[in-house]
Amino acid sequence: MSTKRWILCAFVFISCVLASSHRPLDENQLFVQDVLQSDGKDYCKPYGQIRDTCCDYQSVESIQSDTFSKIQALVQSKFFKYYKLNLWRECPFWNDDGLCMNRDCSVATTDESLLPEEWRQDALGALQMSPKGSAFQPFKVCTYKDQDFCVADDPSDQDVVYVNLLDNPERFTGYTGPSAGKVWQAIYEENCFNIVHKMSEGCPTCSAISPVPSNSPPLGPLLQDLAGPTGDDGDDEVCLEKRVYYRLISGLHSSISIHICDEYFDRTTGQWGPNLDCFVNRIGAHPERLQNIYFTYAVVLRAVTKLDDYLAQYPFQTGDVAEDEKTKILIHDLISSTKDCPATFDEKTMFQGADSRSLYVEFRDHFRNVSRIMDCVGCEKCRLWGKLQTTGLGTALKVLFAYEDKSLSYRSNPRLLNHNEVVALFNTFNRLSESLEAIQKFRKMYADRLAPPPQQRQLAQTVGDWLKWLLDGARTMAHKLIKLGQLPVPSFLDDPLEPLDPL
Ligand SMILES: Cc1cc2nc3c(=O)[nH]c(=O)nc-3n(C[C@H](O)[C@H](O)[C@H](O)COP(=O)(O)OP(=O)(O)OC[C@H]3O[C@@H](n4cnc5c(N)ncnc54)[C@H](O)[C@@H]3O)c2cc1C
Numbered sequence: 001m002s003t004k005r006w007i008l009c010a011f012v013f014i015s016c017v018l019a020s021s022h023r024p025l026d027e028n029q030l031f032v033q034d035v036l037q038s039d040g041k042d043y044c045k046p047y048g049q050i051r052d053t054c055c056d057y058q059s060v061e062s063i064q065s066d067t068f069s070k071i072q073a074l075v076q077s078k079f080f081k082y083y084k085l086n087l088w089r090e091c092p093f094w095n096d097d098g099l100c101m102n103r104d105c106s107v108a109t110t111d112e113s114l115l116p117e118e119w120r121q122d123a124l125g126a127l128q129m130s131p132k133g134s135a136f137q138p139f140k141v142c143t144y145k146d147q148d149f150c151v152a153d154d155p156s157d158q159d160v161v162y163v164n165l166l167d168n169p170e171r172f173t174g175y176t177g178p179s180a181g182k183v184w185q186a187i188y189e190e191n192c193f194n195i196v197h198k199m200s201e202g203c204p205t206c207s208a209i210s211p212v213p214s215n216s217p218p219l220g221p222l223l224q225d226l227a228g229p230t231g232d233d234g235d236d237e238v239c240l241e242k243r244v245y246y247r248l249i250s251g252l253h254s255s256i257s258i259h260i261c262d263e264y265f266d267r268t269t270g271q272w273g274p275n276l277d278c279f280v281n282r283i284g285a286h287p288e289r290l291q292n293i294y295f296t297y298a299v300v301l302r303a304v305t306k307l308d309d310y311l312a313q314y315p316f317q318t319g320d321v322a323e324d325e326k327t328k329i330l331i332h333d334l335i336s337s338t339k340d341c342p343a344t345f346d347e348k349t350m351f352q353g354a355d356s357r358s359l360y361v362e363f364r365d366h367f368r369n370v371s372r373i374m375d376c377v378g379c380e381k382c383r384l385w386g387k388l389q390t391t392g393l394g395t396a397l398k399v400l401f402a403y404e405d406k407s408l409s410y411r412s413n414p415r416l417l418n419h420n421e422v423v424a425l426f427n428t429f430n431r432l433s434e435s436l437e438a439i440q441k442f443r444k445m446y447a448d449r450l451a452p453p454p455q456q457r458q459l460a461q462t463v464g465d466w467l468k469w470l471l472d473g474a475r476t477m478a479h480k481l482i483k484l485g486q487l488p489v490p491s492f493l494d495d496p497l498e499p500l501d502p503l
């Protein structure tokens with residue numbers, strides 16, 4: 001091979017390698033691009049009123065940015081980082097043998113002797129609170145009051161353990177397949193007032209999970225519909241209470257999915273980190289799921305703010321008076337900073353119709369059942385967070401619906417919430433806050449993928465300049481060679497050669 005030919009080949013090779021770094025978007029990205037180009041609106045940034053609440057998306061995001069560091073500090077405090085539960089209760093509804101044996105599924109427990117003695121006495125006290133006159137009696141041990149939306153673990157059970165939540169973060173565990181699917185299915189199909197199909201009617205993306213469809217319709221119109229107060233999303237005939245129920249469950253589900261995607265384990269690199277494709281598949285491509293997180297956040301936030309007075313007198317009993325005081329200040333400070341939008345949700349609009357009492361009982365009993373279904377989750381860590389978050393949501397519902405406002409003071413109702421309910425409520429609020437935080441992160445990652453950030457752009461520009469320089473060089477060289485008549489022009493050089501004067 002002649003030297004000239006070598007030089008040309010080297011130029012061509014380098015040019016091709018450089019050119020190939022400008023890969024075209026793959027199918028997945030094109031689909032995402034569809035979602036993004038929704039009328040010039042930001043991806044995953046819904047606008048307008050959150051349906052069935054008194055709040056719009058922007059207010060929720062602004063409350064979120066004011067409170068995020070506060071709730072994060074709170075859940076790291078001594079009172080809030082320990083949760084007590086039974087991780088090994090049998091699934092009461094079916095035989096589950098799909099226990100996840102993955103290391104990431106297991107939970108590290110905390111030795112009870114390291115914790116304040118008062119907490120153990122609290123557990124014994126809770127036993128005396130067994131219900132009187134509850135109509136709902138399907139389980140042997142009654143660990144709930146008439147007002148409770150959850151069936152709690154029996155605190156005297158030998159299997160009850162303390163868990164340090166900070167040591168056991170909710171994240172990707174690899175728990176999936178029929179066992180996980182069955183739990184979600186039971187929740188939606190048997191415990192959701194049978195409205196799942198109605199709620200997802202007119203929602204072409206609802207059942208589209210993975211793989212991402214290559215030619216799905218643009219989601220712009222959907223995003224707009226669902227954000228608007230008079231959205232035409234086919235669920236108008238479902239009454240408010242049932243919609244609220246469905247949205248709460250779906251919002252919780254979305255939130256769990258986001259945590260999985262935000263702390264995802266990449267098997268190829270062995271690293272934990274956010275996974276944009278996971279987010280797009282599970283949430284980003286389904287606007288209604290995204291919106292349901294905001295909804296659930298608004299409801300839980302409302303319950304938290306209603307507890308301001310109650311918690312100001314709550315005995316945290318961490319074994320350290322200064323720590324108790326600090327906890328109170330943190331909570332009050334957190335709640336004060338949410339007052340911008342005082343009523344994110346108006347609980348008074350619920351259960352007002354003719355059949356309100358039976359609807360209320362049904363709502364509560366379905367939710368209690370969901371809390372029992374959590375014992376069917378076949379992965380310890382998922383079960384821990386599933387139980388905690390259903391307890392947190394159930395606590396919010398109890399605060400909002402089971403009591404008159406005047407019964408929410410510590411003086412008139414000191415037993416309103418037990419230790420675990422307070423811990424669960426605030427940790428659930430924190431998980432939802434983390435989801436909103438993660439949505440912003442994914443929004444940014446998504447934008448970066450489509451249009452690289454300045455640094456990358458700069459690099460791309462440098463590479464572009466280089467490429468130009470090389471191509472110019474190649475062109476000149478090829479030009480010369482062609483002139484010499486020694487070489488045929490390779491077809492892929494046609495393009496770069498075009499601007500040159502015809503030979
Ligand atoms: C209580 C619970 C806790 C879990 N915790 C973890 C965990 O901590 N870590 C972990 O890695 N895995 C966890 N899992 C498993 C995880 O939730 C998924 O089931 C699993 O990752 C498989 O996901 P998937 O994409 O098949 O869809 P899934 O999330 O299993 O969803 C099943 C179906 O429900 C519908 N759906 C999905 N999202 C929504 C929504 N937001 N609203 C309405 N409908 C929806 C879709 O039709 C979907 O096909 C948990 C499961 C349960 C039941």
Ligand SMILES: *[C@@H]1O[C@H](CO)[C@@H](O)[C@H](O)[C@H]1NC(C)=O
Nearest residue numbers: 093186187190191365366369
């Ligand atoms: C409770 O859940 C189980 C399992 O999904 C279901 O079979 C049962 O009908 C539910 N009961 C109530 C009261 O919702």
